[in-house]
Amino acid sequence: MSSKSSSGNKKIVIGIIVLVVLIGLFAILYSVFREKPVEGSKSITIEVVNQAEEKTSYELKTDVEYLRQAMEEAEGLTFSGTESEYGMMVETVNDETADYNVDGAYWGFFVNGEYCNYGIDTQPVEDGDVFSIVYTTSGE
Template sequence: MENKKGNKKAVIGVAALAAAVVVFAVIFLVFRPKPVEGSKSVTIEVVNQSSETESYPLKTDAEFLRQAMEEAEGLTFSGAESEYGMMVDTVNGVKADYTADGAYWAFFVNGEYCNYGIEEQPVLDGDVFSIVYTAAQ
């Protein structure tokens, strides 16, 4: 009798977990960033550790920020690839090393922190992206 109750609880637990996974998958599909196809005019600004700004205006068909960054003439960047996309640590030859001094590159779109990584941040016509060297406080 005790074993049947244990099995029933296990089945209910697995069913609840499966239902939760389905709910979160549906929520992600509904609310995920949606790219816009077609030509767009955007600007990418890089603010270095000396607060000097370099601007890269471009016309692009890119749907996501990384594609636009790759198209921006003169802009260079690199970082570590992960399952979540690229973690940018170097922009225009300037490395931000969080483990050494707490510095990192912050990404903004139209003055607000980007909600997604560069792989999934949508590019919309008129967007101004800022990549800002940010030192530890």
């Protein structure tokens, strides 16, 4: 019985070691292949499309690396939301609130016509990017 118990413990220890190595490998791969912010001067556009489908555009020349920073620099653009460990969940843009609990509405974020892969705090900004902030309802 002692050899079975010892053999079982060795398998558990080996399993834990393999798991730790795999986690480390995935962390390294993520840091190598994730999108990185671009440093230096960039020209970008931020478009806001409200519930009435009216579009307001903001042209920026900026050195920021992430979308939230660009939004903070855009003259006339206002936004607010709830902060969490994952960054800001935008609820209000230019004094218009999208409340998912009321009517299934939310602010959708796009870069160059595609859904953003990251939240506004970690979405990289590159020269020539066009960001769209669109009032969206869950049925669209």
